[in-house]
Amino acid sequence: MKTKIFAHRGSKGTRPENTLISFQAAIDAGADGIETDVQLSKDGKLIIMHDEKIDRTTNLTGRVTDLTLAELKKADAGVKFSDEYRGEQIPTLEEVIELLKRNNFKGTFNLELKTNHIEYQGIEELVNEQMRQLPADIHLLYSSFNPNSIRRMQKINPEAEFASLFQFKIKESRLLAKNHLITSLHPDVTWLRERHGLFWPKLLIRPWTVNSTKNMIYCFKKKYDAIFTDYPAKALEVRKNIQGD
Template structure:
């Protein structure tokens, strides 16, 4: 089995993150998976963005939860990356899913619920209700830094794959794995490097694996996957180590 290459917020290294151009580029580059993040707007729409606020990646300000979809759609989420992306909008979850379906994407879709800082009321139910309405040609994995979201998601649908995200603290990841609520760990690559002699026997998909050295490290150890800003480069390096 080849180590899966999962595009972090799309091809974040060469496109404005968490936008349709970033996801489209990741597919073109041969990524095995797409990783992205979901929040909820003031009027209950599922919004794709990494931060809780729009400040860093748009020309606007303020928290996502304090703005309606109409307000969020007026913002420019691409020009910070370059003039070529002027006018790129913040996408909704539906827009991303429909893009992947239209592109006949058949890999992994890793959706992170961004509930570690803001617990959006009912976001778990809303995400599952939407996804259950779709005929999806790809595999879905849900992840979160917030263990309560994973517990809630599992209680709503125990037949889906869940993953625990963490930087250094493994207590909740270990507990959820023992209870069989999750199958995978998505740790910081720095944690993986620091614990290289004591890595657990679980499916590992480290983030954010961007340097050639870290990519080679993961491919040589044949981790289940890596989450990277540069899927195109990762595809080339993987082929040199794992073939395929």
Template sequence: MTKVIAHRGSKGTHPENTIAAFLEAVDCQCDGIELDVQYTKDKVLVVIHDNSVDRTTNGRGEVDHLTLQEIQQLDAGSWFDEIYRDQRVPLLTEVLELLKEREFKGLLNIEIKTDEKPYMGIEEDLVKVMQSQPWPFDYLYSSFNLASLELAQQLDPTAPKAYIIGVSPKKIKQARGLSFISAIHPKIDWVKAQGERISAYPKAVRPWTVNDELDMQDCFRKKIAGIHTDYPREAMRYRRLMYPNLSYGEVKN
């Protein structure tokens, strides 16, 4: 059964990649949570999507040009709504501990944001954190950057790896032949273009970003592996309407 994965926490209803967004994702009991990891100037793993802080904070500058102290002084919520003015750019460890405290038992999709900046050493530090203790949830590594996934495979071979591909035919074909890639994360446009042929793709498919009700319902009907959505609470509601007798165990398996 199709997993509902909360994109950047709950990007459509809360300031993305903040504690508030991740709390919403846990509260709506979605099956998975997606977040983005980047390096600060002092090489601390923080959860933010863009290479710069300009769009989602009241500050300016590249993430890797700012220290953790400088980044954590920024307001990461008011741009979305004044009620979130207390939100900050969280450390990855903060989010992990939050999910542990809330006994989240779903899937955590950690996107390694090395497609535009190399962030040398980020894979090693990320794996070190993820292997530092047992977590109550499952996790996987995803990236647009195949080199990061190859390195993550060497460092943490048991964790699943997902290749983010957009709609690139070359990458889609490439992913087929890579045994360590367990899933692809394409744009929803590619899934829609495939129609019923999507069931023949040999790896798990979890498109982004699935926000339209009809697209959600189509993915549920086709029973693809998962969807990334900015509106996880709505997606969970639509799925319950389609499958009122569905149990959590059926989705997890």
């Protein structure tokens, strides 16, 4: 089995992150999976955004939780990346699902529940309801830095796959694995390399964010289940050289 390539916030290295044009670029490149982040707006809409604030990636300011969908749609999510992408909007989860459907995407959709700083009340139930629109031939994968979010989501939809994200500390992830709540780990690639990739053999390993050629080669030679990268097109070329067509 080849190591799968998951596009981190879309083709984040070549397009404005977490925008429809970024996800489209990743699909066009041939990525095996799409990774993105979901939060809740002031009026309870499922918003695709990594940071709790929109300041870094758009021309406006404020927290996602303090802004309505209409207010968020006024933000330009492309101009800070490049003037070429001026006018790109912050998408909703529904809009991303529709994009996947239009492209007949059949890979993995990894949705990170961004609840590690703000525990959006009821977000798991809302996400589960929205995911009913996801085609059956798309593999659904939930992840979070917040173990409580994983526990809540697992109770709502025990049939889905769950992964624990972590950067330095693995204690909570080990506990989730011990209780059979996750089947995979998503560690920081630097953390992973420093510890020589020693993990429980029953867990799938998908490191992030694997952008350098050196780290890509390392992961492909280790034959990890998948990598998260900002450069899916580049990763596909490197994988071809290491693991073949």
